[in-house]
Amino acid sequence: MGKEVFCLTGHVFKPWEENTTVCDVCKELKTKAVSEKDLAKINLQKEIDSLRAAIDSKQKQVGDLLEAVDAEPDKKGKKEKKEKKNKKGAPCIETQPVQGCRDFAPEDYRLRDWLFQNFRKVAKQFAFEEYDAPVLESENLYIVKAGKGDAKAGEEILDQMFNFTTKGGHNVALRPEMTPTLARLIMQKGQSLLLPVKWFSIPQCWRHEAIVRGRRREHYQWNMDIFGVPTVAAEAELLAAVITFLKNIGLSSGDVGIKINSRKLLQTVLQQAGVKPEQFQPVCIIIDKVDKLERCEIVEMLAEKGIDEGVIDTILKSLEIKTLEGIKQAVGDAGGVVEELESLFKYLDSYGFSSWVQLDASVVRGLAYYTGVVFECFDRAGHLRAICGGGRYDSLMDTFGSPQSIPACGFGFGDCVIIELLKDKKLLPTFESTVQDIVIPFNESMREAAVSVATKLRSMNRSVDIIIEKKRSPKQAFSYADRRGARRAILVAPDEWKREMVRVKDLADPEDTRGVEVPLADLK
Secondary structure (H helix, E strand, O other), X not given: OOOOEEXXXXXXXXXHHOOOOEOOOOOXXXXXXXXXXXXXXXXXXXXXXXXXXXXXXXXXXXHHHHHHHHHOOOOOOOOOOOOOEOOOOOEOOOOOOOOOOOOOOHHHHHHXXXXXXXXXXXXHHOOOEEOOOOOEEEHHHHHHHOOOOXXXXXXXXXXXXXXXXXXXXXXXXXXXXXXXXHHHHHHHXXXXXXXXXXXXXXXXXXXXXXXXXXXXXXXXXXXXXXXXXXXXXXXXXXXXXXXXXXXHOOOOOOOEEEEEEEHHHHXXXXXXXXXXXXXXXXXXXXXXXXXXXXXXXXXXXXXXXXOOHHHHHHHHHHOOOOOHHHHHHHHOOOOOHHHHHHHHHHHXXXXXXXXXXXXXXXXXXXXXXXXXXXXXXXXXXXXXXXXXXXXXXXXXXXXXXXXXXXXXXXXXXXXXXHHHHHHHOOOOOOOOOOOOEEEEEOOHHHHHHHHHXXXXXXXXXXXXXXXXXOOOOHHHHHHHHHHHOXXXXXXXXXXXXXXXXXXXXXXXXXXOOOOEEEEHHHOO
């Protein structure tokens, strides 16, 4: 008898069935002959992958169930949701935000503001200009962007959008991303726009997706895009900006890396294998899930798209390429992709960032509009989803019907994953109070004088608070100032005021218990 041959699920083919390509039991593709020991290893890895998938699925189920509790209207036969009431019996509102959304109380807002300041600092260092647009967009803008004629892609986009019909009958959506809006703005400006365009924005985006760590249903996203540059010099500039930001916030190339590839590589592999052009985008969507699904699931999905077993094997082998030499051996020059990637890596070496980047042929990005170089920033520890991603999309303007074809590339960098990473690395910043002075009137008769002192200090661009409660004593006011984190407390009292003086206490100095008198004219 010959060697036993197994399908990917583990069913044994009899020797006289070795020419069969699909298992009659589970419809899985047949794999090469392997030993029982090797099969055990395969099954063990599948169990591990299955557990990971189950965890992701459970997280999604929990998110969906929680949303159902919040969103499902009361139905006949179900218990009505008990109305919340306060101690007095009056109706009480729900204090939590809508599921998947966030509040930003002052302490949270300070962190968000710090992050945005770092986004803006780098964008301006690289001479990008900031723009913005309405959060409401035409629903059709995103359906068209998903790909003309791709009904399934359009349906998937609709499923993820917060969309509705206005009272005027217009189909609109809360923007799920910013790139289509940017393309609309570029088209709006027309030939009056000076190329190349280097614009950035930090929009809030909305997607109805499963809620997991690092992903919510609303997030802010730093976008940087370049229009009008056909060469990889533009991608190099974008990647340099990403790495500069990461360095600025305390991360190193040991913490994160950036995987780089080109869509042209997979396109060449498929062309050489005789795959039809219309199958390219569906294959990209499947390959983009290669890190999330088991190999057998990827094989099955590709087979469902009409890809032959031999071609599937070629595709999966091409995803393992990690060097430019490997690309050359696999597909030759690959339509100029080797030359492009060589130039890009040389540019990044000139920036001094070669230790941050690596070639990885498995990165294809699932979005339909990418046409060339693509990249993803990842956590080297492997605990988080992609930190940011982007690439070249030279055909997007054509998709929207632009009379002028404009090459373009860009990236999106969300605010959720990077905060989770900084938490893991214990790199979150601490924030001091922004209050510099608190002015304390000794009593109500000194309030007008205290207001004049506060006004004087504010005119010097200092952050100044003033005690406005009537019943707060000077002692209580000093305690309040200390708890607010103010740097100075300034007491305006009758005796000192008659001599045009105020008493200034340094709250950061534990030995300064009484403060010192300072002439009003010298107060600054």
